[in-house]
Amino acid sequence: MLKYCGLFLCLFFLVSCGSKTVVILLPDADGKTGSVVVKNKSSSTILDQPYTYTDVKDDTSRLMSNPIDEKAVNEEYRFLFEKEPLKPVYFILYFEDNSLLMTKESLKLVQKAIEVAKQREPSEVSIIGHSDTKGSSEYNNDLALKRAQAVQKEIHDSGVALKGLMIKSHGEHDPLVKTADKVSEPKNRRVEIMIR
Numbered sequence: 001m002l003k004y005c006g007l008f009l010c011l012f013f014l015v016s017c018g019s020k021t022v023v024i025l026l027p028d029a030d031g032k033t034g035s036v037v038v039k040n041k042s043s044s045t046i047l048d049q050p051y052t053y054t055d056v057k058d059d060t061s062r063l064m065s066n067p068i069d070e071k072a073v074n075e076e077y078r079f080l081f082e083k084e085p086l087k088p089v090y091f092i093l094y095f096e097d098n099s100l101l102m103t104k105e106s107l108k109l110v111q112k113a114i115e116v117a118k119q120r121e122p123s124e125v126s127i128i129g130h131s132d133t134k135g136s137s138e139y140n141n142d143l144a145l146k147r148a149q150a151v152q153k154e155i156h157d158s159g160v161a162l163k164g165l166m167i168k169s170h171g172e173h174d175p176l177v178k179t180a181d182k183v184s185e186p187k188n189r190r191v192e193i194m195i196r
Contacts, residue, residue, distance in 0.1 A: 001061050003159060004121060011046040016172065020055050020056060020057045020058075021055075021056040021070065022053055022054075022055055022056075022146060023036065023038050023053060023056065024051070024052075024053040024068060024073060024077075025047040025048070025049070025050060025051070025052050025053070025055050026050060026051070026073070027051075027089065029042060030095055031050075033048070033049065033050045034048075035048035035136065036048075036191070038054050038056065038063055039063070040056060040058070040059045040060065040061065041059040041060055041064060042059070042062075043060075043061065043062045043063040044060075044063060045063040045064055045065045045185070046065065047065055049065075049067075049093040050070075050172075051067060051068050051069070051070050051073060052065045052066060052067055053066055053068045054067065055068065062105075063178065069150045075191055080150070085196075086120065088194050088195060088196045089113075089116050089117055089194070089195045090183070090192065090193065090194050090195075091109055091110075091112070091113040091116075091192070091195075092109075092190050092191075092193075093106035093109055093110055093113075093151060093190060093191045093192075093193065094106045094187070094190050095147055095189040096189070097132075097184055097186075097189065098134065098135070098143070099133070100143075100147055100150050102138075102150075110151065110154055110172070113155070113195065114154070114155055114158045114160060115192050116195050117155060117158075117160045117162075117195050118158070118160055120196070121160060121161040122161040122162060122163035123160060123161070123162055123163065123195055123196065124162070124163055124164035124165075124166075124195070124196040125155060125160075125162060125165050125193065125194070125195050125196075126165075126166045126167075126192075126193070127148045127151050127152055127155075127157040127165070127166070127167045127168075127191060127192070127193055127196075128148060128167075128168055128169070128170055128191065128192045129143075129144030129145050129146070129147040129148030129149075129151075129167075129168070129169045129170070129190075129191050130144050130147075130169075130171070130172075130174060130175070130176075130184055130188055130189070130190045131143050131144040131147075131172050131180055131181060131188065131189060132169050132172065132175070132184050132185040132186075132188040133172045133181050133182060133183050133185070133188070134182055134183065134184045135137070137171060137172060137173075140171040140172040141169050141170075141171030141172075142169075142171075143171075144169040144170060144171045144172075144191075145167070145168075145169035145171075146193050147189075147190075147191050148167045148168065149167060150191075151191045151193065152165065152167055172188070175187075175188045176190065180185060
């Protein structure tokens with residue numbers, strides 16, 4: 001049984017070698033490491049340091065945290081790293097006040113997002129629209145959805161092959177910059193794109 005702890009994403013391998021499983025804790029891309037609790041019927045251990053591992057031989061074996069050399073992991077499990085899917089790529093596009101028009105910088109950035117989506121074809125794309133708090137909550141939700149749909153149209157018209165597309169609106173309810181009601185905040189007028 002595995003249990004996840006900590007604030008950061010915990011990257012680990014479960015590698016089956018014959019009748020045993022090896023759990024190796026790896027740091028994420030930023031070098032941060034969470035933790036993982038590995039349990040069987042009679043023992044448990046916490047892996048909370050990068051490049052530590054435990055062997056799970058059976059339901060009653062004693063589990064211990066052991067260090068493992070980073071170079072050894074990279075060499076021995078190179079085939080797994082090579083098969084690892086690409087990490088998602090995120091883009092934030094900003095919009096003019098009370099408008100479906102992107103800022104000049106975002107018009108350029110949407111083209112870059114389209115290029116990334118084409119490189120990863122077929123791509124899964126999530127598009128989430130947001131607004132500031134200037135209008136009513138209902139109006140802002142509708143505006144944010146229309147912004148997301150405008151970005152969807154840009155991506156669709158570019159001919160990107162998609163295996164999945166998700167569009168939704170958070171309206172004014174997930175601001176980048178917290179504001180009072182009825183405030184025009186440029187960083188909150190945005191569409192977030194995630195490409196997998």
